[in-house]
Every structure is written in structure tokens, then in C-alpha cells.
Amino acid sequence: MFRQASRLLSRSVAAASSKSATSRAFSTELPSTIDSTFVEAWKKVAPNMDPPQTPSSFMKARPSTASSIPTKLTVNFVLPYASELSGKEVDMVIIPATTGQMGVLPGHVPTIAELKPGIMSVHEGTDVKKYFVSSGFAFLHANSVADIIAIEAVPLENIDPSQVQKGLAEFTQKLASAATDLEKAEAQIGVEVHSAINAALSG
């Protein structure tokens, strides 16, 4: 409801005092062009050297926040070893945030969510792809772009249920016999991860 408010406010401030530097643009709104006055000043001081490249000249600017909510959500799903989804346009993703399962539709309020072990499902029309993510973070941007980062994510059908049962039994037993706080926490993580996989497979 108020997602456009900050932009509208900054616009009115910019109109009131167009030459002041107080209305600083967000990084998502910065133009990717190189500052020409800086380049000229640089050429005067160091005519034989190319002006340094800034991140904004290497990276494409994020698409600006449209005034109307787009129909699709753009998802970037990244693992340390692979890029699972890159700029894919989907209808909805459901992410396992630590505060509970979170359905993300286009036009979601900007949020950063920590992920817990659980199912992440990507809905594309009638097509639903389910991953089990171990942990990570999801960054939901105002322009209906979601960056989801996980340490390990596997398709649900690649999980072996017998291994899950074995692991669950092992760590439940370890939790009972743990002596130190650290051992206890490690066993607790084991129990939580395995029961999350178990719930994911049965649910």
C-alpha cells in the first residue's frame, strides 16, 4: 500500500530543491552512465590514464520500481556452486523463512528473510518445482525481484527417505547423550534438519 510512498516523497523534495544534494537516489535508481564532469577532471590531472571504472559502470542498474505491480515475480536463486534460477519470471515462490512459510507474490514489500531448512516451492502457472533448502537468505526487492541464496538446495525427489530416518535416529540418540553445549547444539541441528526433511517428504 505504501510501497510507492518513499519514491513520491523524494520526488517532491527533489522538485522543491532541485540543486541540493539532499535528495540522494537509491542505488537501485542510479543511472549506469559514467559521471562526465569526473571524467573531464580526471583527464586534466592524468591525461595518460583511463578513468577508474566504478561498480555502476560494470553492473547493470536494477530495473526501476514500476508504478503498477508487475504480473510476474523475477527470481534469482543462487547456490555456491550453481545458479539454479537466473532472472526467471514466475507467479509465486514459497520460502521457508525462520518466521514461517512465506508466500512471495509480485509487489511484495521489501524484506530480508533468513531461511530455515525446509521446502521452497516455485509456482509457475500449474507447474510447481519443489526444492529442499538447507539454510540461507532471501532478499525481496521493491521492484518484484527476489534474490534467494542457499548453501545447499536439492530437488525433493533426489532425497533418500531411508537415509533421513537413519540420520534422525542417530541425532535423536546423540542429543540424549550430548555432554557439552556445543555437542548438544550440533545434535539439535541434526534433529531439526532431518525432521524438516522428513516433514517435507511426508507433507
Add this chain to the structure above:
Amino acid sequence: MASNAAVPFWRAAGMTYITYSNICAKHVRNCLKEPFKAEALNRENVHFSISKWVDGKAEKPILRSDTPGV
């Protein structure tokens, strides 16, 4: 919304987020079906060579292959 909840149990036990998330990832890898499991565990192998610097000269490098976690 800022969370006012107590720190997670693993943080209270002195673990960092990196340790926690690596342990989670390790458990998930161990629960995979066979062709995928070997592939995932292989990917996590780390190979590096170390050579000690003694008397201004590098000694013969030692190659180490580690599998993180237990």
C-alpha cells in the same frame, strides 16, 4: 520487523552462522540418493598444496585433500 526473540540455540552454544549453515548443508547432502550424493560430496572436497618457508627457501609442497565436516 525486528525480531526481539532470544538468540538461536546454536548461537547461544557459540556457533557462528557459517558453522550452522554448513552443518545444515552437510546433513542435507548426506540424505541424497546415490548418484547425486557422491556428486555433492565430491564437489565439497577441497584440495590444496602447502609448502613451509624455511631459511628463506620454500620446502617441497605437500598436497592435502580435505573433506570439510566429519
